[in-house]
Amino acid sequence: MARAIVNVPASARRGEIIEIKALVAHDMETGFRRTQLGALIPRNIITDFVCTYNGAEIFRAEFYPAIAANPYLAFTTRVTESGTIACTWTGDNGYSLTESAAITVA
């Protein structure tokens, strides 16, 4: 199942600043909510996000329980070379998901 969308421009000029948009499907269960019977729903959130550009880390974020479900991040980077922009989300219960997008330097 596709559970993440990473969007970058397919091509860009060298030196250009591009926007990277990363959207992931995740419940982001806070750990503070209770069921109708009063039992605590265990925390299940994404804790870390890392974006790499041809293997080199360009952006990192830490997530906390107050972040909404299906978190969306948009950030920018300067284009240096053709290659792959890969986003990895890791979290509670061994959660890990990587989605990547290719970019061509025109």
Place this chain on the structure above:
Amino acid sequence: MIRGFTVLRSSGIALLLAAAAISASTAGIAPLGVDKTPRRSGYDFMGRETRAMQDDDAANPGMLWVLDGEALWSRKAGAAGRSCFDCHGDARSSMKGVAARYPAFDAARARPVNLEQRINICRSEQQNAPPLAYESKDLLALTAYVGRQSRGLPIAIAIDERTLPFLDAGRETFNRRQGQLNLSCAQCHDGNWGKRLAGNVIPQAHPTGYPLYRLEWQGVGSLQRRLRNCLVGTRTQAYDFGATELVDLELFLMWRARGMKIETPAVRP
């Protein structure tokens, strides 16, 4: 130079006026107070940021469900071992405009069925698979995927002598005062749209973008979920998912929004 510029400017204004006249006569974006009966999608009442979220497929969380639905479309299910694709082919062509026609009359059941029910009828009759639960991720994903194929197309509910009684029943529900607050749908959505209920603008209740991503839900939900929300809000005993009363109301609301453009998967606050 200056003359040419003036001509350009005035023709530009003429074009703008023409565009304004068209939009005021068809539906949509006429400003408050200009047209007495303009029909406006909930989109028009949203903030700039929420509109931008809906407009950008990379930022619209509803697209996560659409992509799931795309995967489910070609997955074989049930004892028959058939997928949606095996009968319907590529949804991008075969499902184009379908969601704009639902709820539609089903001859075997002698009543209109909505898109969720149609998918479950297909599952039980063609795939020999158990029906998907209302509001389950899979059913919402399939509905969102089918609905997405009609984005931008006008709602085209066909009313004939078979569906007319159900349309009338839906209209009756819409106009009937009910619940502890003794409110009808029409009192808010016909009589007081554009005003505020607590902090929120009351929209006109045109179901143009279902199933949609509601920020309050932090997920995708169906029109019936929204209708049940409203019923609870007026302290009415909500009808069960799939109840005939809700389907009739859906039929009436879609007919009331006929001609407006499908936005699935929409984003709403």
